[in-house]
Amino acid sequence: MKYPYSLPTLPYGYGDLEPYIDRMTMEIHHSKHHQSYIDNLNAALEKDKNLFDLSLEDILKNLNLVPEEIRSQVKNNGGGHYNHSLFWEVMAPAKTNNKPENDFLSILEKNFGSFEQFQQIFNNASKTHFASGWCWLVVDQEKKLKVYSLPNHDNPLSIGDFPLLTNDLWEHAYYLKYQNRRIDYIQAWWNVVNWHKVAERYFMMVS
Ligand code: MN3
Numbered sequence: 001m002k003y004p005y006s007l008p009t010l011p012y013g014y015g016d017l018e019p020y021i022d023r024m025t026m027e028i029h030h031s032k033h034h035q036s037y038i039d040n041l042n043a044a045l046e047k048d049k050n051l052f053d054l055s056l057e058d059i060l061k062n063l064n065l066v067p068e069e070i071r072s073q074v075k076n077n078g079g080g081h082y083n084h085s086l087f088w089e090v091m092a093p094a095k096t097n098n099k100p101e102n103d104f105l106s107i108l109e110k111n112f113g114s115f116e117q118f119q120q121i122f123n124n125a126s127k128t129h130f131a132s133g134w135c136w137l138v139v140d141q142e143k144k145l146k147v148y149s150l151p152n153h154d155n156p157l158s159i160g161d162f163p164l165l166t167n168d169l170w171e172h173a174y175y176l177k178y179q180n181r182r183i184d185y186i187q188a189w190w191n192v193v194n195w196h197k198v199a200e201r202y203f204m205m206v207s
Helices: 023-045 047-055 058-062 068-089 101-112 115-128 182-192 193-207
Strands: 133-137 143-149 160-166
Touching: 023 047, 023 068, 023 182, 058 068, 068 160, 101 115, 101 193, 115 133, 115 143, 115 182, 133 193, 160 193
Parallel strands: none
Antiparallel strands: 133 143, 133 160
């Protein structure tokens, strides 16, 4: 039997985000953590094969359609699969002075005042998030950009927003290199954000 979900190939090598994210963290995060969310998601969906016909986005947008006995399993592991797949895509090998191109930069400036202010808001939301979760840049239904963190593997799709950029705040994302220094990890992470991809998601969504 073929399962609906499988591990996506990274668009770069495990060591390519060095020195900001180390090779071993990337390898364990992708091949072990992400794989286990996929295995658990497939196992949960086995119990209601009608869900095989829906896209993961549709499932996360309509969690009320998922039978109650598997809902939290689907929410946690479906979110785990979606969030990590997006996370890999919105990173790329580091560039010096890594900033969005002008078209999306001006959108960020319009929403947050300046690029630096946007980063500050994102840093604060990440730093103050308690325990495991993710920090998000989303576009809402009024096409406004918002920054917030969500616990566990909760996803903005489930509350009507569309995710553009996300950072994984679970300790497994940074502990090998940064231990308890979450803010150092967040600061380093800005070097490997793939702004081209983030802008592409925004313009696809609002056009
Ligand atoms: Mn993770």
